Amino acid sequence: MNMDEIQKRVEILRKEIEKHNYNYYVLNKPSISDFEFDLLLAELQAIEDKYPILKTSNSPTQKVGSAISKGFVQKRHPYPMLSLANTYSEEEIEAFITRISKSLDNPPAFVCEPKFDGTSISLHYKNGTLTEAITRGDGEKGDDVLQNILTIPTIPQKIYTDIPFLVVRGEVIMPRSVFEELNKERIENEENPFANPRNAAAGTLKTLDPEVVSKRKLEAYLYYLIGENIPFQTHNDRIRWMKHQGFNVPEWMKVCKNKIEIMEYIHYWDKHRHDLPFDIDGIVIKVNDIQQQEILGLTAKSPRWAIAYKYKAEQASTKLISISYQVGRTGTITPVANLEPVYLSGTTVKRASLHNADQIALKDIRIGDFVFVEKGGEIIPKVVGVDYSKRSDDLVPLTFITNCPACNTPLQRNEGEAAHFCPNFHCPPQIKGRIEHFVSRKAMNIEGLGSETIDEMVENKMVLTPADLYKLNKTQLLSLEHFADKAADN
Numbered sequence: 480m481n482m483d484e485i486q487k488r489v490e491i492l493r494k495e496i497e498k499h500n501y502n503y504y505v506l507n508k509p510s511i512s513d514f515e516f517d518l519l520l521a522e523l524q525a526i527e528d529k530y531p532i533l534k535t536s537n538s539p540t541q542k543v544g545s546a547i548s549k550g551f552v553q554k555r556h557p558y559p560m561l562s563l564a565n566t567y568s569e570e571e572i573e574a575f576i577t578r579i580s581k582s583l584d585n586p587p588a589f590v591c592e593p594k595f596d597g598t599s600i601s602l603h604y605k606n607g608t609l610t611e612a613i614t615r616g617d618g619e620k621g622d623d624v625l626q627n628i629l630t631i632p633t634i635p636q637k638i639y640t641d642i643p644f645l646v647v648r649g650e651v652i653m654p655r656s657v658f659e660e661l662n663k664e665r666i667e668n669e670e671n672p673f674a675n676p677r678n679a680a681a682g683t684l685k686t687l688d689p690e691v692v693s694k695r696k697l698e699a700y701l702y703y704l705i706g707e708n709i710p711f712q713t714h715n716d717r718i719r720w721m722k723h724q725g726f727n728v729p730e731w732m733k734v735c736k737n738k739i740e741i742m743e744y745i746h747y748w749d750k751h752r753h754d755l756p757f758d759i760d761g762i763v764i765k766v767n768d769i770q771q772q773e774i775l776g777l778t779a780k781s782p783r784w785a786i787a788y789k790y791k792a793e794q795a796s797t798k799l800i801s802i803s804y805q806v807g808r809t810g811t812i813t814p815v816a817n818l819e820p821v822y823l824s825g826t827t828v829k830r831a832s833l834h835n836a837d838q839i840a841l842k843d844i845r846i847g848d849f850v851f852v853e854k855g856g857e858i859i860p861k862v863v864g865v866d867y868s869k870r871s872d873d874l875v876p877l878t879f880i881t882n883c884p885a886c887n888t889p890l891q892r893n894e895g896e897a898a899h900f901c902p903n904f905h906c907p908p909q910i911k912g913r914i915e916h917f918v919s920r921k922a923m924n925i926e927g928l929g930s931e932t933i934d935e936m937v938e939n940k941m942v943l944t945p946a947d948l949y950k951l952n953k954t955q956l957l958s959l960e961h962f963a964d965k966a967a968d969n
Contacts, residue, residue, distance in 0.1 A: 587767070599614065633698055684697070832859050
């Protein structure tokens with residue numbers, strides 16, 4: 480690539496990363512996996528390292544993604560609240576150990592602990608009393624969500640210490656059992672379910688009503704202590720003191736002396752992480768000695784004395800039997816993979832999202848292929864790749880449909896957009912979708928009109944718009960298979 484092409488690629492990467500940061504931190508609705516995001520960030524970092532002239536202070540490589548909300552008071556962090564550098568490879572763990580060892584007079588020991596898949600929090604104690612609870616935000620300032628934090632019983636509101644000001648940091652999480660119960664309730668109330676426990680915890684913590692937060696049974700694990708004149712010179716000793724003060728600290732921490740012990744710990748929890756009642760997405764490795772931490776210092780974005788080894792999302796390989804195309808309420812066409820059933824992350828998967836035509840073409844997905852399916856913390860599994868080694872010679876490239884599968888109208892696609900859509904306003908699935916939305920609890924809250932009844936009404940051309948619902952008479956309603964006489968009177 481020439482310099483103009485490289486600069487354009489940098490601009491594209493920055494826009495893409497900022498979009499995903501917004502989805503993750505503000506909307507709590509990530510649209511790609513952590514691994515895919517890290518690949519984008521790593522590519523941008525590599526280009527900026529090779530061409531320093533392209534590096535800017537507002538690049539995503541130089542700052543923490545922001546999750547500041549409008550409904551809370553923003554306050555500054557007394558110590559920067561940075562993110563962690565991360566890796567997916569053993570080689571980079573070894574490089575991390577080698578790099579920091581060169582900067583220290585004595586060999587470092589390390590503390591390994593689970594990387595909780597939740598939302599970060601910084602607790603401020605003045606004269607032993609909890610006075611502020613600040614989210615990560617942009618690393619310099621965040622939202623004070625103290626009233627919500629006070630609903631979490633595992634966070635002490637008072638500790639006993641002579642140190643006038645302490646900062647205790649950790650992670651707010653939602654246990655899987657609570658998450659499953661919450662999503663069940665949301666579906667029954669015709670609300671969108673949360674994608675994963677991390678999103679549910681983050682969304683709950685930003686809720687303006689503490690009573691709602693209290694009902695969602697959040698928990699917190701605290702794993703870092705900062706302040707002036709703390710009389711403990713190792714991270715491990717500080718955690719012990721926190722436990723004595725009543726903080727819920729990770730009981731699974733372990734002091735490791737070298738790469739072998741670190742990797743043994745990582746591999747153990749890769750096998751056993753699902754035994755925990757909450758999600759973890761990796762292991763955090765920290766230098767144990769506080770003085771060594773201070774010598775190593777910080778970059779603009781992360782501490783040099785810590786790194787996160789992240790587990791890749793669980794995948795399974797299975798055969799792609801066919802592809803069906805769903806028509807959404809707004810006409811968007813979504814291709815869905817119909818799969819030979821495969822067990823993945825505790826459930827049997829038979830269908831998975833293929834996203835859109837571009838993703839199918841990019842991965843060269845063909846019917847009959849053995850594909851890799853991933854959950855990655857999302858409710859709906861997705862196809863992330865193809866096992867080309869198992870592809871037979873008779874499989875042909877897939878051609879995306881050109882007409883709507885429901886009404887046969889030619890599909891359209893706007894310039895710059897990934898999705899195809901059906902422009903026919905009277906397409907039956909779109910009619911059904913609009914009516915289902917109209918009668919839902921979040922709209923008109925009309926009881927007694929389930930999906931099956933609406934399907935029957937549309938198929939019999941009794942309704943084409945929500946307004947037609949008010950023109951129906953009792954005789955028409957009683958002709959429907961699932962409509963009782965009492966319901967018709969209502």
